Amino acid sequence: MTDWTKQKQERARRLEAAAPFVSGKVVEPGNVTALLKSVICSEDRVCLEGDNQKQADFLAECLTQVDPADVHDLHIVQSGLVLSEHLDLFRLGIARKLDFSYSGPQSAAIARALDQGKIELGAIHTYIELFARYFVDLTPNVSLIAAVSADRNGNLYTGPNTEDTPTIVEATAYKNGIVIAQVNKIVDEVPRTDIPGDQVDFVVEAPRPFYVEPLFTRDPGAVTETQILMAMIALKGIYAEYRPRRLNHGIGFATAAIELLLPTYGEQLGLRGEVATHWALNPHPTLIPAIESGWVQQIHCFGSEVGMDRYMSARPDVYFIGHDGTLRSNRLLCQNAGLYACDMFIGSTLQIDLAGNSSTVTPDRIAGFGGAPNMGSDAHGRRHISDAWLKAGREAAGSDGPLVRGRKLVVQMVETFGEGMKPAFVEELDSIALARKLGMPLAPVMIFGDDVTHIVTEEGIANLLLCRDADEVEQAIRGVAGYTPVGLARDRAKVEELRARGVIRRPEDLGIDLLQADRNLLAARSVRDLVTWSDGLYAPPSKFRNW
Amino acid sequence: MIPKNVMSEPSWYESSARARIEGLLDSGSFEEILPPQSRVMSPHLALFDLPPAFDDGMIVGRGQIDGCPVAVAAQEGQFMGGTFAEVSGAKLVGLLRGVAHSAGTRQGVGAVLLLLDTGGVRLQEANAGEMAVSETIRAIIDVRRAGVPVIALIGGRAGAFGGGGLVTACCSHVVISEQGRISVSGPEVIETNKGVEEFDSRDRALVWRVTGGRSRVLLGGADSYVKGDVGSFRKAAAQARNSTPSFSLETLEREQERLTERLKLYGSCHDTPEIWRIAGLPEPEGIADMTEDDFMSLLAKEGLHHDAR
Numbered sequence: 063m064t065d066w067t068k069q070k071q072e073r074a075r076r077l078e079a080a081a082p083f084v085s086g087k088v089v090e091p092g093n094v095t096a097l098l099k100s101v102i103c104s105e106d107r108v109c110l111e112g113d114n115q116k117q118a119d120f121l122a123e124c125l126t127q128v129d130p131a132d133v134h135d136l137h138i139v140q141s142g143l144v145l146s147e148h149l150d151l152f153r154l155g156i157a158r159k160l161d162f163s164y165s166g167p168q169s170a171a172i173a174r175a176l177d178q179g180k181i182e183l184g185a186i187h188t189y190i191e192l193f194a195r196y197f198v199d200l201t202p203n204v205s206l207i208a209a210v211s212a213d214r215n216g217n218l219y220t221g222p223n224t225e226d227t228p229t230i231v232e233a234t235a236y237k238n239g240i241v242i243a244q245v246n247k248i249v250d251e252v253p254r255t256d257i258p259g260d261q262v263d264f265v266v267e268a269p270r271p272f273y274v275e276p277l278f279t280r281d282p283g284a285v286t287e288t289q290i291l292m293a294m295i296a297l298k299g300i301y302a303e304y305r306p307r308r309l310n311h312g313i314g315f316a317t318a319a320i321e322l323l324l325p326t327y328g329e330q331l332g333l334r335g336e337v338a339t340h341w342a343l344n345p346h347p348t349l350i351p352a353i354e355s356g357w358v359q360q361i362h363c364f365g366s367e368v369g370m371d372r373y374m375s376a377r378p379d380v381y382f383i384g385h386d387g388t389l390r391s392n393r394l395l396c397q398n399a400g401l402y403a404c405d406m407f408i409g410s411t412l413q414i415d416l417a418g419n420s421s422t423v424t425p426d427r428i429a430g431f432g433g434a435p436n437m438g439s440d441a442h443g444r445r446h447i448s449d450a451w452l453k454a455g456r457e458a459a460g461s462d463g464p465l466v467r468g469r470k471l472v473v474q475m476v477e478t479f480g481e482g483m484k485p486a487f488v489e490e491l492d493s494i495a496l497a498r499k500l501g502m503p504l505a506p507v508m509i510f511g512d513d514v515t516h517i518v519t520e521e522g523i524a525n526l527l528l529c530r531d532a533d534e535v536e537q538a539i540r541g542v543a544g545y546t547p548v549g550l551a552r553d554r555a556k557v558e559e560l561r562a563r564g565v566i567r568r569p570e571d572l573g574i575d576l577l578q579a580d581r582n583l584l585a586a587r588s589v590r591d592l593v594t595w596s597d598g599l600y601a602p603p604s605k606f607r608n609w
Numbered sequence: 610m611i612p613k614n615v616m617s618e619p620s621w622y623e624s625s626a627r628a629r630i631e632g633l634l635d636s637g638s639f640e641e642i643l644p645p646q647s648r649v650m651s652p653h654l655a656l657f658d659l660p661p662a663f664d665d666g667m668i669v670g671r672g673q674i675d676g677c678p679v680a681v682a683a684q685e686g687q688f689m690g691g692t693f694a695e696v697s698g699a700k701l702v703g704l705l706r707g708v709a710h711s712a713g714t715r716q717g718v719g720a721v722l723l724l725l726d727t728g729g730v731r732l733q734e735a736n737a738g739e740m741a742v743s744e745t746i747r748a749i750i751d752v753r754r755a756g757v758p759v760i761a762l763i764g765g766r767a768g769a770f771g772g773g774g775l776v777t778a779c780c781s782h783v784v785i786s787e788q789g790r791i792s793v794s795g796p797e798v799i800e801t802n803k804g805v806e807e808f809d810s811r812d813r814a815l816v817w818r819v820t821g822g823r824s825r826v827l828l829g830g831a832d833s834y835v836k837g838d839v840g841s842f843r844k845a846a847a848q849a850r851n852s853t854p855s856f857s858l859e860t861l862e863r864e865q866e867r868l869t870e871r872l873k874l875y876g877s878c879h880d881t882p883e884i885w886r887i888a889g890l891p892e893p894e895g896i897a898d899m900t901e902d903d904f905m906s907l908l909a910k911e912g913l914h915h916d917a918r
Binding site: 283325326351581582583585586587588590591594595598604605606607608609 | 611616617619620622623787788811812813814815817821822823897898900901
């Protein structure tokens with residue numbers, strides 16, 4: 063007879079082993095390491111929540127304290143690997159295998175650990191991709207998650223930074239896994255139930271609130287005139303041309319500049335209400351002036367942002383707000399919205415090659431992908447139409463008709479020379495050298511060239527939709543690459559021909575006055591201005607203050 | 610919301626030293642002494658492989674405000690942190706000595722405007738810089754004794770630190786904005802010497818609570834508080850020109866008395882909200898977060914508690 067309930071029995075065995083360390087569902091902080099040792103077995107798949115922003119940092123610290131003789135060779139499956147404790151697990155031999163999406167501050171440490179063979183890398187995923195695999199072949203046996211508060215029955219309030227939690231818990235709880243939550247406070251009644259208690263096995267009140275990194279705050283004071291010029295080029299050459307109403311912005315300064323130009327330059331172009339009305343976007347403080355000026359109808363968020371909670375609670379017509387009055391974010395759903403329901407993604411990158419492939423990998427850093435590949439790719443499953451989508455599709459096909467489907471606008475904005483005067487345009491991406499070094503069959507590419515529709519630099523726009531072969535793509539890219547070696551090697555005659563066809567458009571071709579690219583064009587020139595725009599509701603973290 | 614008409618007003622904090630002078634003086638009235646064309650540059654920076662500036666980051670000259678002649682010196686805070694050095698110091702001292710010398714003659718000016726934006730002495734030429742600070746202080750005293758007010762305008766990115774803080778304190782009148790900062794030892798210096806427990810330089814809210822414009826004006830370290838646009842600085846400079854106290858022994862004794870009293874009342878405080886609480890200000894924790902309009906009406910209500918400097 064086949065035993066069909068092995069997972070259920072294993073779960074019961076582990077809960078039994080946990081009994082000495084818990085009281086009902088509640089665990090004392092001092093018992094957490096013992097609890098983890100009793101419910102986690104070697105070679106388990108473990109999710110140590112690990113989001114883009116929110117971190118189950120206390121549980122991570124406790125997990126690093128288990129004896130590697132007892133628990134080893136764990137397979138870590140989580141979107142964000144951003145704490146030093148996450149790397150410690152591999153260094154100590156507690157964990158061995160890794161599947162993840164984003165590493166941010168640990169990007170150099172991950173590259174080192176891979177090089178030293180401390181990590182056996184499964185794959186670097188996009189967010190939706192990793193979440194999809196939670197339900198196919200990377201289902202966690204144990205998930206250690208973070209929430210704002212819990213009641214004694216395990217009902218969780220995850221609050222504005224809900225992020226990945228519902229997805230992690232769904233995959234774990236319904237497959238006989240074990241869910242342990244660290245919370246900032248155990249309360250009698252949670253303000254709203256983000257995760258029902260019957261999906262949560264244990265809760266611990268952590269000695270300090272979970273860590274959240276402010277990732278999306280760009281100080282308007284640091285926006286340069288070059289970025290303002292690029293934003294003007296994008297607004298006039300892309301927003302005004304295609305009129306994308308539904309979109310996602312990357313988190314760099316170039317797109318922050320666009321956000322700050324909407325109420326000024328965008329208004330001059332008559333675009334209010336015509337573009338950028340519906341967003342899949344984190345709570346960018348730089349969007350406050352556009353929201354307050356009536357540009358934005360609706361925003362769904364992947365996560366939250368430090369300091370934005372009170373502002374968003376006071377703007378429930380714009381944001382998704384629970385009946386308790388605070389934001390509810392959800393990374394899986396928002397990524398999905400960005401993939402299927404947006405007409406445009408516009409963001410920055412570090413390197414672009416001659417085919418338009420882009421990457422943020424450098425020889426000694428693996429930052430992972432996060433969400434950009436989902437936002438920045440054409441969804442082949444999309445069937446609903448919009449004017450922007452159809453226009454892009456028809457430009458690519460060179461024709462229209464009932465079988466010509468649309469295209470998502472995928473726009474890359476880069477200054478020709480990036481940080482440290484490194485050229486943004488390269489003959490070969492650094493990620494290829496990295497893949498060679500680590501023996502990866504597929505080099506990490508953020509956005510593949512065949513998904514990119516436009517490249518914007520301070521030299522103008524290259525419209526890749528209008529390019530008819532690989533050579534035209536290459537010359538269009540060289541044509542906006544300015545004084546980088548890639549740009550200097552352009553075929554001048556070919557580039558002028560592309561310009562005549564409107565494949566390359568310079569600022570002067572768009573009728574942009576370079577002298578207007580001035581910081582006085584920004585709707586806010588400082589974080590303090592953003593606070594003023596928000597009627598004092600935005601409370602920026604101290605490091606962004608100059609008052 | 611920010612009203613459309615103030616959204617794009619040029620801001621003092623953002624502007625270069627030259628743009629500040631242009632916005633401050635009557636249009637076209639500025640005559641620069643030793644302009645960039647004369648290329649009087651630092652003789653020391655090349656030794657450190659550092660690029661010099663044609664004006665050494667110090668712009669001096671004469672111009673007019675509302676038709677009244679003034680002398681102006683502006684530090685470019687974006688060049689070497691707006692530091693006091695050999696050439697920049699000599700330009701400033703020369704300007705001040707010239708003013709003292711010509712006071713009461715037909716070449717005399719009605720005021721000196723110091724647009725300080727500095728981290729203090731330029732470390733690459735520290736001896737010359739330290740001397741420049743003391744010579745500047747001496748020259749300011751001479752100008753004031755000659756009956757010409759010296760007005761400091763503080764609101765740049767670098768603030769007025771080190772010798773710049775001392776120079777500021779010697780002026781007849783100090784105008785400051787919210788972003789402006791005045792102090793002697795800078796936040797990083799305190800942290801390096803006394804530890805992060807004493808002063809966390811990355812806690813920017815703390816930095817501004819201690820050294821920033823609002824705290825300085827409430828404590829009497831500045832005399833006028835303005836919104837951060839160039840126009841407001843111009844207006845305040847024009848007004849201050851006519852309202853500085855006389856530079857007499859009696860004035861200094863009153864100021865000394867006020868400072869002694871201040872030390873007695875607040876000397877044991879560790880952060881400004883403690884001071885505001887003792888001083889009986891409403892919402893002592895919220896001073897930094899008030900809107901500009903609310904803060905200015907609070908200032909108007911409280912009045913400025915010092916009588917002189």
